Amino acid sequence: MKRLALAFLAGAMSATGFAPLGLWPLTLAALALLMALTLNVARMRSAFATGWTFGFGHFLVGLNWIALAFTFQSAMPPWLGWLGVVIAALYLAIFPALAAMLAWRIGKGSPAMFVFLFAAAWIVTEYLRATILFSFGWNPLAAITVADIGSGDFQTALPAAARWIGTYGVSAILVLLSGALLLLFRSRYWAAAFAALIPAIAFCVGFADLQISGQRQWVRDTPTAESYIDSGPAIRIVQPNINQNEKWDPELAALNFSRLAEHTGETGDRPRLIFWPEAAVPDFIEDDPLARFRIAQLLGPDDILLLGASKLIWEDGEDGRRRAVGARNSLYAMDATGELLGRYDKAHLVPYGEYIPMRPLMEMIGLSRLAPGDLDFWPGPGPQSFDLPGFGTVGGQICYEIVFSGEVVDAANRPDFLFNPSNDAWFGAWGPPQHLAQARLRAIEEAMPIVRSTPTGISAVIDAQGAVTHYIPYHEAGRIDAALPRAGVPTLFSRFGNLLPLLFAFALAGLAFALGRRARY
Incomplete structure (x- = not known):
């Protein structure tokens, strides 16, 4: 003993x-x-x-x-x-x-x-x-x-x-x-x-x-934020400091959106790549043109917004009516017209958080409440990259997907950077810094810069060496204006995993x- x-x-x-x-x-x-x-x-x-x-x-x-x-x-x-x-x-x-x-x-x-x-x-x-x-x-x-x-x-x-x-x-x-x-x-x-x-x-x-x-x-020269903003596109990361118990309250929806809008800021004459957190808005924006229009009003003519939102999966019932049978935790790219330029669906889902294994049994014993809602999230196909006109190629990794070594980059279309929108508001005091540390390891392994946006922290810019060049502390509202660090040449690990x-x-x-x-x- x-x-x-x-x-x-x-x-x-x-x-x-x-x-x-x-x-x-x-x-x-x-x-x-x-x-x-x-x-x-x-x-x-x-x-x-x-x-x-x-x-x-x-x-x-x-x-x-x-x-x-x-x-x-x-x-x-x-x-x-x-x-x-x-x-x-x-x-x-x-x-x-x-x-x-x-x-x-x-x-x-x-x-x-x-x-x-x-x-x-x-x-x-x-x-x-x-x-x-x-x-x-x-x-x-x-x-x-x-x-x-x-x-x-x-x-x-x-x-x-x-x-x-x-x-x-x-x-x-x-x-x-x-x-x-x-x-x-x-x-x-x-x-x-x-x-x-x-x-x-x-x-x-x-x-x-x-x-x-x-x-x-290993890493190409990274310009300073000032020189990069002067010469071309800039990035803005938004951290609205919306707590988990406020996020899904319908009475606070307008206030929550105003927080995002406030830190997104006024449009300017330079193109911006703007980052919002995972599940930044409660709307199903792919099915809701009005929600997209409202968001697009915050963007300049050449801005692109990357944001997290859910997507419903529909099926036609025997009675001819469409009904939702599942959902996806998604990352969208949107331009100033409200057009969706690309979508990435989360592949690594959190058991008992985003879906309930053996849901019928869990419902019988009263544990189906572990995951919110009546629909399970469905997994996506895995790492995917898509182009952002004027800003390069982005790869998405939503929330804790970033912790999976060797599984974060689309090998067929290596991106210029990774975006890791997350919701760490329910991770307590220890979870967010642990999450950030593991994102840094992915940046080192892949020689790939990583941008993180979260509702309550820790939002950050990580360069291709794993250095945190900018961050917003936990439970603070704010925004980061920075240069997007450049990717390094593919590492040995990025080739062989x-x-x-x-x-x-x-x-x-x-x-x-x-x-x-x-x-x-």
């Missing part, structure tokens, strides 16, 4: 390395403690239990914001939100448990072998967490490297390694750093500790050299077996 209690506390401590706290040394120390506890068990099921207890503490603390999300649903008691956090943590803890069990099963006789196997298994299990069943890849370990907006952490070499080995590969390097810390306390394994540091040192030195010798091979971290896992496993074999002779 003492071992499991320590594992739980280590897991809880590890969550403090993520935004908003950013205490990453505690995360590394917690991982070292997890590996030490796992190495000292005598049975495989004990190794699994140690990893699972660590994971439970980790996700219980790190995902505390989920509890608040439930309070915005109608007639939901607060305790149900915390029950949701516990259930999510119980499930997600399986993945670090599998990593601990596999590393112990194969490498229990050699601490050095164990560390490398644990890093390899961490890549695989983190990838699986984002791709199977509920596909919840929130807060990969690598996110601790970009947890602080203003610290200049994007200039460090470690997160930049995501261009070569992806987010999951960076997570493995962090595991190796923790493993080296563990091995340094075992006098027999100093050489193995140095071996564990070699991949991290190699990537850090390599990327530091690239940054010193010139970043043009998550094949690269999986190959890195294979290489780490090979090193583990080499170390294990050497330890036997």
